[in-house]
Amino acid sequence: MSYFKKSPWLLHYDGSSCNGCDIEVLACLTPLYDIERFGIINTGNPKHADILLITGGVNEQNADIIKNLYDQMPDPKVVVAVGICATSGGVFAECYNILGGIDKVIPVDVYVMGCAARPEAIIDGVVKALSILEEKYTTMKQEKVA
Amino acid sequence: METLIFLVAFPLLPAALLLLVPNNGVRNIVTRGSFAVIAAASVYLLWQGIGAQPAFYSLEAGLIDEGMFVIEVFLSALIFFLGVKYRNYLTSVFVTLQFALMAVYEFVYAPGVAIEHNLFVDKLSIIMALIIGIIGGLICVYALGYMKDFHSHHHDMKDNRPFFFFVLFVFLSAMFGLVFSNSLLWLFFFWEVTTICSFLLIGYTKTPEATRNAFRALVMNLSGGLAFAGAIFYLASQGLTLELDKLITSPHGLVMIPVALMCFAGITKSAQMPFSSWLLGAMVAPTPTSALLHSSTMVKAGVYLAIRLAPVISGTYVGDMVALVGGVTFLLAAFMAISQSNAKRVLAYSTISNLGLIIVCAGIGTAPAIWAGIFLIIFHAIAKSLLFLCVGTIEHRIGSRDIEAMGNMFAKMPGMAVMLLIGICGMFIAPFGMLISKWAAIKAFLDVGTLMSPILILILAYGSAVTVFFWAKWMGKIISANTLFAPRDPMNDQISWDEWFSEWAHTVLTVAICLAFPLVSQWLVEPYIAGVYGKDFDLTKSMYMITFIMVVMVILVPAISFPSQRNSYAFGTAYMSGRNTYPGRVFDGSIATRKQATLKNYYLQSFFGEDKFMKLGVVMCSCIILIMFGVAFI
Amino acid sequence: MTHLSIGIAYIFLAPLVGGLLMGVDRIVSARMQRRVGPPLLQPFYDVAKLLQKDTIIVNRLQNPALVCHLVFMIATGFLFFEGSDILLIIFLLTLSAVFLVLAAYASSSPFSHAGAERELILMTAYEPMVLLMLVGFYKVIDSFSFYTIVESGKPLILYLPGIFIGFLYILTMKFRKSPFDISISEHAHQELVSGLTSDFSGRSIALVNIARWYEDVFLLGLVYLFFSFNVLGGIAAVLLTYLFEILIDNTFARFKWEAALRSAWIVALVLGGGNLVILYAFMGV
Numbered sequence A: 001m002s003y004f005k006k007s008p009w010l011l012h013y014d015g016s017s018c019n020g021c022d023i024e025v026l027a028c029l030t031p032l033y034d035i036e037r038f039g040i041i042n043t044g045n046p047k048h049a050d051i052l053l054i055t056g057g058v059n060e061q062n063a064d065i066i067k068n069l070y071d072q073m074p075d076p077k078v079v080v081a082v083g084i085c086a087t088s089g090g091v092f093a094e095c096y097n098i099l100g101g102i103d104k105v106i107p108v109d110v111y112v113m114g115c116a117a118r119p120e121a122i123i124d125g126v127v128k129a130l131s132i133l134e135e136k137y138t139t140m141k142q143e144k145v146a
Numbered sequence B: 001m002e003t004l005i006f007l008v009a010f011p012l013l014p015a016a017l018l019l020l021v022p023n024n025g026v027r028n029i030v031t032r033g034s035f036a037v038i039a040a041a042s043v044y045l046l047w048q049g050i051g052a053q054p055a056f057y058s059l060e061a062g063l064i065d066e067g068m069f070v071i072e073v074f075l076s077a078l079i080f081f082l083g084v085k086y087r088n089y090l091t092s093v094f095v096t097l098q099f100a101l102m103a104v105y106e107f108v109y110a111p112g113v114a115i116e117h118n119l120f121v122d123k124l125s126i127i128m129a130l131i132i133g134i135i136g137g138l139i140c141v142y143a144l145g146y147m148k149d150f151h152s153h154h155h156d157m158k159d160n161r162p163f164f165f166f167v168l169f170v171f172l173s174a175m176f177g178l179v180f181s182n183s184l185l186w187l188f189f190f191w192e193v194t195t196i197c198s199f200l201l202i203g204y205t206k207t208p209e210a211t212r213n214a215f216r217a218l219v220m221n222l223s224g225g226l227a228f229a230g231a232i233f234y235l236a237s238q239g240l241t242l243e244l245d246k247l248i249t250s251p252h253g254l255v256m257i258p259v260a261l262m263c264f265a266g267i268t269k270s271a272q273m274p275f276s277s278w279l280l281g282a283m284v285a286p287t288p289t290s291a292l293l294h295s296s297t298m299v300k301a302g303v304y305l306a307i308r309l310a311p312v313i314s315g316t317y318v319g320d321m322v323a324l325v326g327g328v329t330f331l332l333a334a335f336m337a338i339s340q341s342n343a344k345r346v347l348a349y350s351t352i353s354n355l356g357l358i359i360v361c362a363g364i365g366t367a368p369a370i371w372a373g374i375f376l377i378i379f380h381a382i383a384k385s386l387l388f389l390c391v392g393t394i395e396h397r398i399g400s401r402d403i404e405a406m407g408n409m410f411a412k413m414p415g416m417a418v419m420l421l422i423g424i425c426g427m428f429i430a431p432f433g434m435l436i437s438k439w440a441a442i443k444a445f446l447d448v449g450t451l452m453s454p455i456l457i458l459i460l461a462y463g464s465a466v467t468v469f470f471w472a473k474w475m476g477k478i479i480s481a482n483t484l485f486a487p488r489d490p491m492n493d494q495i496s497w498d499e500w501f502s503e504w505a506h507t508v509l510t511v512a513i514c515l516a517f518p519l520v521s522q523w524l525v526e527p528y529i530a531g532v533y534g535k536d537f538d539l540t541k542s543m544y545m546i547t548f549i550m551v552v553m554v555i556l557v558p559a560i561s562f563p564s565q566r567n568s569y570a571f572g573t574a575y576m577s578g579r580n581t582y583p584g585r586v587f588d589g590s591i592a593t594r595k596q597a598t599l600k601n602y603y604l605q606s607f608f609g610e611d612k613f614m615k616l617g618v619v620m621c622s623c624i625i626l627i628m629f630g631v632a633f634i
Numbered sequence C: 001m002t003h004l005s006i007g008i009a010y011i012f013l014a015p016l017v018g019g020l021l022m023g024v025d026r027i028v029s030a031r032m033q034r035r036v037g038p039p040l041l042q043p044f045y046d047v048a049k050l051l052q053k054d055t056i057i058v059n060r061l062q063n064p065a066l067v068c069h070l071v072f073m074i075a076t077g078f079l080f081f082e083g084s085d086i087l088l089i090i091f092l093l094t095l096s097a098v099f100l101v102l103a104a105y106a107s108s109s110p111f112s113h114a115g116a117e118r119e120l121i122l123m124t125a126y127e128p129m130v131l132l133m134l135v136g137f138y139k140v141i142d143s144f145s146f147y148t149i150v151e152s153g154k155p156l157i158l159y160l161p162g163i164f165i166g167f168l169y170i171l172t173m174k175f176r177k178s179p180f181d182i183s184i185s186e187h188a189h190q191e192l193v194s195g196l197t198s199d200f201s202g203r204s205i206a207l208v209n210i211a212r213w214y215e216d217v218f219l220l221g222l223v224y225l226f227f228s229f230n231v232l233g234g235i236a237a238v239l240l241t242y243l244f245e246i247l248i249d250n251t252f253a254r255f256k257w258e259a260a261l262r263s264a265w266i267v268a269l270v271l272g273g274g275n276l277v278i279l280y281a282f283m284g285v
């Protein structure tokens, strides 16, 4: 039995967003949505996190950082791209410095739509990510046995 | 008695030999051999004395006394001359006064004074002899390797090693004499010899700084010596006893003045404030000197005398004042140690601080306090000596004695890192010795029947809290590293055999003494206390069990967990806000540069700055000492 | 014999009690912020998950140091409830804390390094008060053993009110509560990432958390001593103390380390030292 569903800790990274989505992510912590109900903690530290939650697209400057943060997270881990920017670059896609969505540098497991993504949608995305996390844990365990 | 005389006289033989035969090979053999002989002789003394009562001997003293007087005249003249030559007139004044006192004594009172027992040996002497013989001897062995390196590093200094080793061995001889003397005259003679030896050792390099600091040590210790001479003069002029064992059983009122003077001498020698600057200045000398002065000799002579006198001053105002001097020094020196990044200075402040605690124990002078004080002497001697030797070796290898330069030690010199860690653990971690003694000291202070009790407990509470801080951050520096894959530094293999041997011997002793301390207590310390205080003293036996368990745990748990956890996890890089990092805390900076992050410890200058506490301590302790004399004369 | 079994019971039950208390803490904190909060068993879920996760280390010394931290923490509590000399036990507690700090030093990211330094400052800040408290116990009861104090039936709190308040003050540090959560914090972001634990992951954090449960129970055991003349009253007082700490946690902003050190020392001197001196004056020296 795995406990990932009961205690998902997440790391929120702000790529090149307009901060609209970030406000919504933070709104999830407020009494109205209270994601701690699900045992979710916003750790702010890749080494503690299970879920990498990214808002905004990737640019030349932060591509390395995103990769590095992803690498520093211990397995199993999932990535949730929040908002249209994180999915594809969104309104900034044509900018000279934008590479595109998060999946340009690391594998993304869940895409959350919206500009800005609504808190309900974000929570929904995280909950989706949890089952993927669990799956990954099972495969990880099998690989270890094998 | 033969063992005593042998221990005092034997070191003079290698001393003379080493002075006269300036050959490196001979020096190596003679020094190692003499260490073996001296250590064996002190162990033999232990074996002889373990179940025995304190023994007093009367030596046919006429010739020896005259010989000593002649040497004293010679040494006084030498110091007088040096004082004039280096324009340090205060030295000359002190030595003249002291000589005048002793000369008057010699011609006026000496014929009327009969000294029954000149020499004696009891359990405390045996403990001191073991410390001097084993730790002091090991330091001499260490000095072989170290001084060779020292001179290959410092070409500008004259290689005067024969003289250096000569002084080292004379020092040991004087220390043995000091702890076996029952006659105050002899005690005083050896006391002065240690002062002069330390003066010569500190000034060894002959740099202006070394000379200045050597003179500072000399002046301060001579002031103590002057007080000692004053005590002898007073005792003789009043027709009182000049024997240590009779002195400490004399009625309090009569001997308060000389005892206060001797306590003052002890305070100067053990570098209590306001005299601590000489010990800090002594850091300019080569490491074996520092190790010797700080651990087994010199400063220990000061606390030894204080512990000897404890029964007389216990419960008097003089005793309270002595305890206060120690307490203030203990607290403030610990504060100042926080602000230091120079490893040797940290060690120096910690020594001063610990000596302060021993002086407190002596000043309190109850049986449990003396128990704690003696154990502090033992544990401190071993662990501190180990630390000095390690710092000395490291300094030669990495070219710095700064704690900040000691990062990554486990990769560079794993053996050295382990020894350093054990040494530091010995200083502040339960259940290593220092902490057991501190524990005993708290208990002793609790049962003091005066208002000194809450004062001392407050001092101890704050003092030991900061102790944890400065040791732990040093430990942290040693184990911090993220370049564990770095190849072992070749510097590790350049450490000489003598240094390795001496350091490992210290390390083993540091751990062994923690396991053996119940035996030490039972065989040596408790009988001594029972003898002096006339009552059986029994520290709760249950405590032995629990400390034993703790020692075993402290050794076993890391010993098991470290190797077993070693290779079970994947390595990653340190978290640096998402920046890419590489071994050695190097990270990607902006515009394609690579930068290194350096981490430094906190030194809290604004809180624990040296200047302000040093001034405060000097003023406070000077006042307390004045009060001490005031109450002694009343 | 019973004392020994209570000690052994501590080894098995303390993590349960500690974990539950922490669960209560999180719920109460959430309610204070008008949130619902996590389930009561959340701390256990967290640790279970951490044990299932991979562990990445930066320095091979870090995990062994954490194991030592945990083992010595358990030993501390065990010996305490077994009735050994509390004065010696407090030194063991320090030893355990030093191992935690060393683990953080070993991992050597700037954040864990700063966390380690600050933890040491906190240790410097709280230690005098702890020692004074024990001295207070000894002065009243003449013993350093848990059971002698409990069986004496004396209302320690009446003898040592100042020391108790002083102890509450530093208890906030030991519980890692605001305003003294300067070295480690699991709440939201802070300037030190996660301070001490920044570079720990998986199993390592689990070790830290379990050690914390043991520590919390031990500390509450110390609180209990003040009220030990009445079992039920004592337990109620312990729980109230815990709630009080949660209240403080939620109503104070974080201090700077200077303020933490200075204030803790002044509190120890004035309340702790003052109480002792009065005790000496009244009970005779």
Ligand code: SF4
Residues within 6 Å of the ligand: A016, A017, A018, A019, A020, A021, A022, A055, A056, A082, A083, A084, A085, A086, A090, A091, A114, A115, A116, A117
């Ligand atoms: S998706 Fe919309 S709200 Fe979110 S970061 Fe992009 S532009 Fe801003």
